[in-house]
Amino acid sequence: MWLMSNATVTVIRPKKIFHLRDLKELWDYRELLYFFTWRDLKVRYKQTFIGAAWAIFQPFVTMVVFSVFFGGLAKIPSDGVPYPIFVYTGLLFWQFFSAALSSTSNSLVGNQALITKVYFPRLILPVSSVITQLVDFAIAALILLGLMFYYGFMPSLLGIAIVPLLLIITFMASVGGGLFLAAINVKYRDVRYALPFFVQILLFVTPVIYPASIAGKYSKLLAINPMTGVIQNARAALLGTAPVNWLLLGISAIGCFVLLIVGIYVFKKVERYFADIV
Amino acid sequence: MKPIIEIKNIGKNYKIAHQRGGYIALRDVIMNILKKPFSFVKAKAKSAMGLASTEEFWALRDINLSVEKGEVIGIIGHNGAGKSTLLKILSQITPPTEGEIVIRGKVGSLLEVGTGFNPELTGRENIFLNGAIIGMTRREIASKFDQIVKFAEVEKFLDTPVKYYSSGMYVRLAFSVAAHMEPDILLVDEVLAVGDAEFQRKCLAKMEEVTHQDGRTIVFISHNLSAVERLCQKTVLLNKGRIEKIGETREVINHYLKVGHTEHKVDIPAGSFAGQGYRVTTAELLNGIAGSFRVPYDEPIKLRLMIEVERKLEEMNFAFACTSLNDSLIFIVRNSDNRDAVGRMISDPGTHIMDITLHHMLRPGTYYLGLGITKDKQVSFYDPNLIVLDIDPLGTKQPAVQENRGFMNATADWKLELKR
Numbered sequence: 023m024w025l026m027s028n029a030t031v032t033v034i035r036p037k038k039i040f041h042l043r044d045l046k047e048l049w050d051y052r053e054l055l056y057f058f059t060w061r062d063l064k065v066r067y068k069q070t071f072i073g074a075a076w077a078i079f080q081p082f083v084t085m086v087v088f089s090v091f092f093g094g095l096a097k098i099p100s101d102g103v104p105y106p107i108f109v110y111t112g113l114l115f116w117q118f119f120s121a122a123l124s125s126t127s128n129s130l131v132g133n134q135a136l137i138t139k140v141y142f143p144r145l146i147l148p149v150s151s152v153i154t155q156l157v158d159f160a161i162a163a164l165i166l167l168g169l170m171f172y173y174g175f176m177p178s179l180l181g182i183a184i185v186p187l188l189l190i191i192t193f194m195a196s197v198g199g200g201l202f203l204a205a206i207n208v209k210y211r212d213v214r215y216a217l218p219f220f221v222q223i224l225l226f227v228t229p230v231i232y233p234a235s236i237a238g239k240y241s242k243l244l245a246i247n248p249m250t251g252v253i254q255n256a257r258a259a260l261l262g263t264a265p266v267n268w269l270l271l272g273i274s275a276i277g278c279f280v281l282l283i284v285g286i287y288v289f290k291k292v293e294r295y296f297a298d299i300v
Numbered sequence: 301m302k303p304i305i306e307i308k309n310i311g312k313n314y315k316i317a318h319q320r321g322g323y324i325a326l327r328d329v330i331m332n333i334l335k336k337p338f339s340f341v342k343a344k345a346k347s348a349m350g351l352a353s354t355e356e357f358w359a360l361r362d363i364n365l366s367v368e369k370g371e372v373i374g375i376i377g378h379n380g381a382g383k384s385t386l387l388k389i390l391s392q393i394t395p396p397t398e399g400e401i402v403i404r405g406k407v408g409s410l411l412e413v414g415t416g417f418n419p420e421l422t423g424r425e426n427i428f429l430n431g432a433i434i435g436m437t438r439r440e441i442a443s444k445f446d447q448i449v450k451f452a453e454v455e456k457f458l459d460t461p462v463k464y465y466s467s468g469m470y471v472r473l474a475f476s477v478a479a480h481m482e483p484d485i486l487l488v489d490e491v492l493a494v495g496d497a498e499f500q501r502k503c504l505a506k507m508e509e510v511t512h513q514d515g516r517t518i519v520f521i522s523h524n525l526s527a528v529e530r531l532c533q534k535t536v537l538l539n540k541g542r543i544e545k546i547g548e549t550r551e552v553i554n555h556y557l558k559v560g561h562t563e564h565k566v567d568i569p570a571g572s573f574a575g576q577g578y579r580v581t582t583a584e585l586l587n588g589i590a591g592s593f594r595v596p597y598d599e600p601i602k603l604r605l606m607i608e609v610e611r612k613l614e615e616m617n618f619a620f621a622c623t624s625l626n627d628s629l630i631f632i633v634r635n636s637d638n639r640d641a642v643g644r645m646i647s648d649p650g651t652h653i654m655d656i657t658l659h660h661m662l663r664p665g666t667y668y669l670g671l672g673i674t675k676d677k678q679v680s681f682y683d684p685n686l687i688v689l690d691i692d693p694l695g696t697k698q699p700a701v702q703e704n705r706g707f708m709n710a711t712a713d714w715k716l717e718l719k720r
Contacts, residue, residue: 030404030405030406031402031403031404032392032401032402032403032407033400033401033402033403034389034390034392034395034396034400034401034402034403035395035396035399035400035401036395036396036397036398036399053432053437053438054432054433057428057429057432057433060429061418061421061429064420064421064425065418065420065421068420068421068461135415135416136415136416136433137393138393139393139409139415139416140391140393140409140415140416140433140434141391141392141393141409142433206326210326210329212326212327213326216326294394294395297388297393297394298314298394
């Protein structure tokens with residue numbers, strides 16, 4: 023302990039926005055990241071009556087309701103695959119994105135007692151809330167496997183290989199957007215009330231319940247939304263609805279990367295004052 | 301050897317903007333822009349040119365201090381003197397505006413007991429979570445686990461969610477986790493003001509034990525002057541954001557008690573009332589000897605609060621609490637005790653002057669007078685150490701009495717009978 027501690031020299035100065043040291047520091051605090059994620063999972067599954075089953079129940083029921091109304095009654099086309107599996111693939115990624123976005127944007131305000139009392143790299147909080155959502159994603163993905171088995175879809179090698187890539191893009195989109203929102207949420211507390219509405223609107227401009235082809239000549243416009251590329255390609259790779267659209271995927275990846283950088287920048291810029299204003 | 305903490309010219313400046321509270325509603329901002337687009341542009345331009353009329357407030361200025369390895373240093377001062385701000389800068393919660401601090405070692409802070417405790421999790425789980433939050437590694441926590449549990453005396457409830465704990469158990473567990481961390485530098489803020497008397501003694505003993513372990517450096521901030529005196533060799537007195545005196549603890553405390561409050565008025569920082577719709581600007585002692593916080597023992601304590609009410613308020617209630625220097629509560633008086641309407645009368649906007657005549661039986665000595673305010677039955681302001689009050693042994697009508705004979709005056713009738 024003494025040997026180790028002799029090496030740690032901390033210099034406190036008026037803060038700069040970004041420093042390479044920050045990355046190393048984030049790594050030094052990885053154990054705390056683990057504990058925050060563990061806490062969030064533990065508390066959530068203790069609070070809800072059915073516990074971890076909630077992670078399955080929610081997307082499953084949504085899928086059933088959507089299949090009955092949009093697939094069955096409204097007869098929304100589904101690129102030639104059964105509507106339930108079509109909509110579930112979309113919902114799986116959509117839920118990960120929207121849940122991660124909302125929990126990230128509340129991560130600072132929700133932990134204000136900590137922020138005003140203890141020091142740790144603030145980035146840990148939003149990142150841990152996304153990782154928590156990732157666990158839910160993994161649980162909900164089991165249903166997709168079941169559906170694929172039921173409808174007789176064999177996941178191709180490409181399909182399996184592409185899922186991590188899609189997850190990384192979704193991760194960047196939700197963390198980038200979430201960091202940005204978390205930072206303004208600290209200053210403007212009414213943002214969190216507007217957010218659920220905003221996310222709901224986003225659902226309808228993302229091809230989750232309908233295929234992008236339904237928009238006809240405007241379908242190119244949908245590509246601005248980074249989740250379009252993710253969901254379209256998830257269906258292409260897993261269900262074989264179309265060949266994988268690498269261009270669309272590339273656009274999504276670059277868009278999300280830029281969003282992530284902007285999010286981190288805004289977050290770091292406001293970070294200095296968090297403890298003073300929350 | 302280089303000092304373990306070097307504080308060079310540290311200053312922290314807060315801008316008091318027009319809005320109240322740190323945060324605002326985006327809706328209001330947008331509405332303001334829409335309603336008065338011109339004045340918005342003007343304000344933006346002004347602030348860009350540095351002409352904006354924001355008030356600046358230096359919570360700390362020109363702080364220079366070196367702490368040697370193994371030193372236990374106390375920091376005292378009135379409220380708003382900058383003690384907590386200094387600690388927040390040292391623990392990196394908030395950055396300084398100017399200056400530099402070099403810290404050679406691992407810092408742990410004991411800021412507020414129970415920070416990061418989650419009510420849903422069990423005692424066992426919270427030990428690990430809280431330990432990680434205050435900077436212990438998983439291995440460190442695991443190796444100290446039994447000691448932590450034993451010190452907190454919660455063996456039987458380890459697997460019970462802490463929401464079912466009594467407040468005493470909760471505090472014990474939280475302090476225990478924090479007390480077992482082993483940083484090179486420990487920052488402590490007012491933790492001893494918790495728990496029952498017995499546990500406080502135990503905490504103080506633990507703190508003493510920690511300070512005697514070789515090499516441990518401690519920065520200790522407290523209103524509990526007797527604790528500071530027991531633990532610290534060296535003490536810093538802060539006054540209005542600057543260092544007023546550094547030196548041997550006894551000397552600094554004496555200076556603080558004598559010279560530290562030659563005024564008879566306390567300004568309360570506006571920040572304490574952010575967004576509340578009112579603020580108490582000053583607390584004043586009307587009958588202090590030569591304009592100080594010193595009252596003859598046989599006179600009532602006459603206080604005056606200046607209260608600015610911005611918007612119409614619901615019911616408010618005021619209370620004064622008197623405590624000894626080692627934080628024992630001596631008495632509390634409330635306006636609701638008398639069932640009078642003072643609390644409700646204050647609801648109208650404007651500046652109110654509230655005069656309080658406090659009849660007491662305090663013995664000569666030094667006490668804290670704290671103020672608590674509730675608004676709609678919710679605590680809205682609480683400062684247990686608002687005023688450091690001296691009760692003078694020279695009476696105005698009665699003869700002088702001796703000092704240091706307990707807290708309260710009491711009289712007794714003595715009768716003697718001789719039985720055969």
